[in-house]
Each structure stands twice: as structure tokens, then as C-alpha cells.
Amino acid sequence: MIEYRTLRVALLGAGSVGSRVASLLLEHGDELAARVGARLHLSGIAVRDTAAVRDVALPQExxxxxxxxxxxxADIVVELIGGIEPAREYIALALASGADVITGNKALLATHGPELFDLAEQVGAQLYYExxxxxxxxxxxxxxxSLAGDRVDRILGIVNGTTNFILDRMDVAGEDFDDALATATALGYAEADPTGDIEGFDAAQKAGILASLAFHTTVPVTAVHREGITGITAADVESARKAGYVVKLLAICERIVDADTGVEGVSARVHPALVSRQHPLAAVHGANNAVFIEAQAAGSLMFYGAGAGGVETASAVLGDVVSAARRHVVGGPGVAESTSANLPVLGMDRITTxxxxxxxxxxxxxxLAQIAGVFSGHGVSVEQVEQSVPEDxxxxxxxxVIGTHRASEADLSATVATLAxxxxxxxxxxxxxxxGE
Incomplete structure (x- = not known):
């Protein structure tokens, strides 16, 4: 029998994801040891209430x-308690003690990511966050x-399962927003307070993380333009369908050039958008997520699958645990996050769409001539016009319904304000x- 060294894994949190991580570590210990070259010993699970009922039966000790x-x-710390504090304090303590850290805490990374990555680099540890x-x-x-040697130009992401489920129900089942939200709540896709999802806060945090990673530039969540889906109506969805589009809440991260200065920068935004039904993202149904990447050398890539769920997210966490454990076995310092490009983060008014x-x-x-004059007066070219009147x-x-050619967000916004x-x-x-065009 092969004798393996032991790596101590501390788990913080035992919710739907944490309990699944613990169960998988215990159930597949021998298989994981063979993959890693070290035995992963779950040394403990930190929780607020040790007597609380868990999703999975785990040893009480x-x-x-x-x-x-x-x-x-611990050698490896897995943080799955969520929120900002005490998660930030715990991760900082773990890194300072030399442990590698795995987290799924998007809110924390979106607000304190740079300081935690800096701390990890200082001590030669690694912070994983798949x-x-x-x-x-x-x-x-x-x-x-994989794409570190390429140049990523744009990311279009459906990164919130709740909003995708709601918009999909509105499109496929013809429900209005309130009914679709009620369906999502009844099926467990929406929280009792769905604000973080339907107002785009969750997606904005993820957009900041993706933009920072893709463009090697720190993009704070405060720089991410955010709009939710609460204003989307059944009429909007039906009109989109007739025109060959589907409505999706997109996280959009892209390189852009400031038309006034000629300086290249990056933009990150979250808002409802019309996506052609021929685009791969239009086929993302239910609570699934997908991230569509446009890179110069690799071309177009799409990553698709379950965006949430205890066992599904636990799979991503365990992948990071294995990576961290292999690093401990092989040795060497952690790999620092790359922010070498340090591109300026440009405002929403700089984009074109x-x-x-x-x-x-x-x-x-x-x-119609008056309306067309308003568009023309702001330098926005009209591509097509559809007109309808009540039957009686x-x-x-x-x-x-007026479709425009591509123009700056600033000119388009000014046009709408004048029209109103x-x-x-x-x-x-x-x-x-x-x-997506």
C-alpha cells in the first residue's frame, strides 16, 4: 500500500456547497490521494452552530x-461562508499563516480581491477561486x-442563473416578470429576497472578476455599470422574439478605444440585452450559465453548464483543492495574479453599441420625421423603423420600434433623453x- 504524506484541509462553512465539499473529501479520500500524491485530511469544519441540521450527514466531531x-x-483553507466579514479576516489569516486558500466568495473578491492577492504573493501562497x-x-x-498568452478582446456572460431562468420563462412560457419570478422562487432558483440577482448586483461582481482576469487590469465592482431586469416586460420579450432576438442579462467585459483620446481601455457592464437567436448564448436556457469569449488567436470559445447548485459548485471547489494540494506536493511559490496591463477603466458613455x-x-x-430628426441631431443613424397602431x-x-446603427452610448443616451x-x-x-454582433 502506498504511503502518502498528509495535507490538512480546513473547511469554513457547511451550507449547501460546504457540506457537499466535506462529503466528497471524505467519500473519495483514496482516489483524491492517488491523484494528488498526498492524503487530504479534513481537519475540521468551522460553523456558527455545531448542532444545526446540514444538507449532508457528516461526522459531528x-x-x-x-x-x-x-x-x-491547516495547509489548505476552504472558505465557503460568504459575505465580507469575517470571511476577509479568515482568508487573510490563512494566507498569512502560509496556507493556500480556496474560495467561492465573489462579493469578497470583487471588493477586496487586490489586497488578498497581494498578501498571497507576499507570503508565496495561492488564492484559488474557480x-x-x-x-x-x-x-x-x-x-x-490557458488564454494567458492570447489577447482576450471581449467576454459576454450569462452569469446569473436566477435571471436567466426568469427571462427564459418569459420567452418560452410567455409569463410576465412577476409570474416568472414567482416560478423561480417556488422552484428554489430565487432567494426570498431576490434583489441581488434581479437588480444585477451578483452579475456585476462576477463581471468585475472576469474583466480583471481577462484584461490583466484591476476592475473594481464600483466601476461596473449595472442594470437589472425588473423593467423587462412581456411586451419587450414578445417584440424581441418577433425581431429575431432573445432578452438576456449579460455581463459584458471588453477592450474599447476612447474615441476622444484614442487611448485603449476596458469596460465592464451588466444590463439586459437583445441577443440574436442565432448566437450561441440564445440557446442557454433555464438556470444555466454560459461565458462566451472572443480572443484574437483562439477565436470564439463558449463555456456552458450549471451556474449554481451545491454539488455542482462543490465540483469547482474540489478542483481547486486538488490544484492546491498538487502545488504543496511539488513545492514552489504560488502564481501571482497578473495586473501588468493596468489599462484605464472607461465609463459606460465610452462604449459603442x-x-x-x-x-x-x-x-x-x-x-416620424420629427423622431428621425432627433436621432439625426445627436449623430445616431436609424437602421429600421416598425410602426403599429391599435386595431381600432x-x-x-x-x-x-426604432433600431439604430452602432453609435456611442453617450449619443444614444442623449437621443433617448431628448425623445422623452x-x-x-x-x-x-x-x-x-x-x-453579440
């Missing part, structure tokens, strides 16, 4: 409320390692960007 004592005796974006989808390691604007206007001669024509209004204040415009019913 593993549980402790003393996280600090558990951390300082589970922070995309659940079971392997996306962090491909960006950090296309719009699809839906207006309710007075149905009278000359209105009794209310004296018409609906205009124009006398013949009764209301701006929706404004959606067209992405």
Missing part, C-alpha cells in the same frame, strides 16, 4: 466554532492559464441594447 484555531493548523464565477463551469482557470427603442407617439402626420385606432397613438421630452412622444416604453 468535525464541527467547531473556533475558525481561527482551525485555520492556523467557484466564484459560473458555478461548475471552468472559466477562471482557462482565462488565467446598437439600440432598439420602443416609443408610444401621437399618430399624426410629420411625427381609437386612442390616436402609434407604437414606433419631445411633444409627440407619449412615453418611452423600452430601451434595449443589441449585443
Amino acid at each position: 468535525l464541527f467547531t466554532t473556533d475558525a481561527r484555531e482551525l485555520i492556523v493548523g 467557484a466564484a464565477v459560473g458555478g461548475a463551469i471552468p472559466i477562471i482557470r482557462p482565462l488565467r492559464d 446598437r439600440y432598439r427603442v420602443t416609443l408610444q407617439v401621437l399618430d399624426r402626420p410629420g411625427v 385606432g381609437s386612442d390616436g397613438t402609434a407604437t414606433l 421630452a419631445s411633444e409627440p412622444v407619449q412615453s418611452v416604453q423600452s430601451v434595449l441594447r443589441i449585443e
Whole structure:
């Protein structure tokens, strides 16, 4: 029988993901030891309440409320408690003690990532975070390692399963937003308070992480433009369908050139967008996630799979645990995060995109010419116009759906603001960007 050295693994948190990680470590110990070249000993699980009911039955003697004592005796620390504090304190303590750290804490990385990566580099430790974006989808390691020698130009990501489920229900089942949210809640895809998902906060944190990694530049979450999906109506979804689009909440990270200065920078944004039904992202249904990458040498790549779930996310965590354990066996310092490019992070007004604007206007001669004049006056070229009126024509209004050519966000926003204040415009019913083209 092969004798392996032992590496001590401390687990912080035993929720749906943590309990699955613990179970897999215990169940597959021999197999993991053969892969790693060392035995992974689960030295303990730090929790707030040792008597709480868990998703998976685990040996009671593993549980402790003393996280600090558990951390300082570990070779590898897995942080799955979430939130900012005490997670930040625990990770800092683990790194300072020389342990490698695995985390799925997107909120913490989006706000304190640079300081934690710096600390890891100072002590020669490694901070792994595959589970922070995309659940079971392997996306962090491909960006950090596989594409490190390439130039990533753009990332389009469906990185929040709750919002994708809701928008998919609106598209496939014809539900309105409230009904789709209720369905998501009933099936466990949405939290009791879904604000973090439906208002785009979760996706914005992930966008900041992806942009920082892809462009070798620190992109704080405060620099990520964010819009949620609460304003999306059944009419928006139906109109998109008729035009050959589907509505998705996208995290978009891209290299752009500032038209005024000619300086290359990066942009990160989260908002609902129209995606052609011919694009691979249009086929991402239910609560699944997908990340579509456009790189100069590798071309277009898409990573698709379950974006959440206890056992699925545990798979990503265990992958990082194995990587950390192999590093301990082989030896050598951790690999530092690359922020060498240090590109400027440009504001939302610097991007260029296309719009699809839906207006309710007075149905009278000359209105279309007035509307077209507003677009022209702001330097935005109109590509197509669709007009419809109520069947009985009794209310004296018409609906205009106007698609634009590519223009700057600043010019497009100014156009919409002017339209909203124009006398013949009764209301701006929706404004959606067209992405992925």
C-alpha cells in the first residue's frame, strides 16, 4: 500500500456547497490521494452552530466554532461562508499563516480581491477561486492559464442563473416578470429576497472578476455599470422574439478605444440585452450559465453548464483543492495574479453599441420625421423603423420600434433623453441594447 504524506484541509462553512465539499473529501479520500500524491485530511469544519441540521450527514466531531484555531493548523483553507466579514479576516489569516486558500466568495473578491492577492504573493501562497464565477463551469482557470498568452478582446456572460431562468420563462412560457419570478422562487432558483440577482448586483461582481482576469487590469465592482431586469416586460420579450432576438442579462467585459483620446481601455457592464437567436448564448436556457469569449488567436470559445447548485459548485471547489494540494506536493511559490496591463477603466458613455427603442407617439402626420430628426441631431443613424397602431385606432397613438446603427452610448443616451421630452412622444416604453454582433 502506498504511503502518502498528509495535507490538512480546513473547511469554513457547511451550507449547501460546504457540506457537499466535506462529503466528497471524505467519500473519495483514496482516489483524491492517488491523484494528488498526498492524503487530504479534513481537519475540521468551522460553523456558527455545531448542532444545526446540514444538507449532508457528516461526522459531528468535525464541527467547531473556533475558525481561527482551525485555520492556523491547516495547509489548505476552504472558505465557503460568504459575505465580507469575517470571511476577509479568515482568508487573510490563512494566507498569512502560509496556507493556500480556496474560495467561492465573489462579493469578497470583487471588493477586496487586490489586497488578498497581494498578501498571497507576499507570503508565496495561492488564492484559488474557480467557484466564484459560473458555478461548475471552468472559466477562471482557462482565462488565467490557458488564454494567458492570447489577447482576450471581449467576454459576454450569462452569469446569473436566477435571471436567466426568469427571462427564459418569459420567452418560452410567455409569463410576465412577476409570474416568472414567482416560478423561480417556488422552484428554489430565487432567494426570498431576490434583489441581488434581479437588480444585477451578483452579475456585476462576477463581471468585475472576469474583466480583471481577462484584461490583466484591476476592475473594481464600483466601476461596473449595472442594470437589472425588473423593467423587462412581456411586451419587450414578445417584440424581441418577433425581431429575431432573445432578452438576456449579460455581463459584458471588453477592450474599447476612447474615441476622444484614442487611448485603449476596458469596460465592464451588466444590463439586459437583445441577443440574436442565432448566437450561441440564445440557446442557454433555464438556470444555466454560459461565458462566451472572443480572443484574437483562439477565436470564439463558449463555456456552458450549471451556474449554481451545491454539488455542482462543490465540483469547482474540489478542483481547486486538488490544484492546491498538487502545488504543496511539488513545492514552489504560488502564481501571482497578473495586473501588468493596468489599462484605464472607461465609463459606460465610452462604449459603442446598437439600440432598439420602443416609443408610444401621437399618430399624426410629420411625427416620424420629427423622431428621425432627433436621432439625426445627436449623430445616431436609424437602421429600421416598425410602426403599429391599435386595431381600432381609437386612442390616436402609434407604437414606433426604432433600431439604430452602432453609435456611442453617450449619443444614444442623449437621443433617448431628448425623445422623452419631445411633444409627440407619449412615453418611452423600452430601451434595449443589441449585443453579440
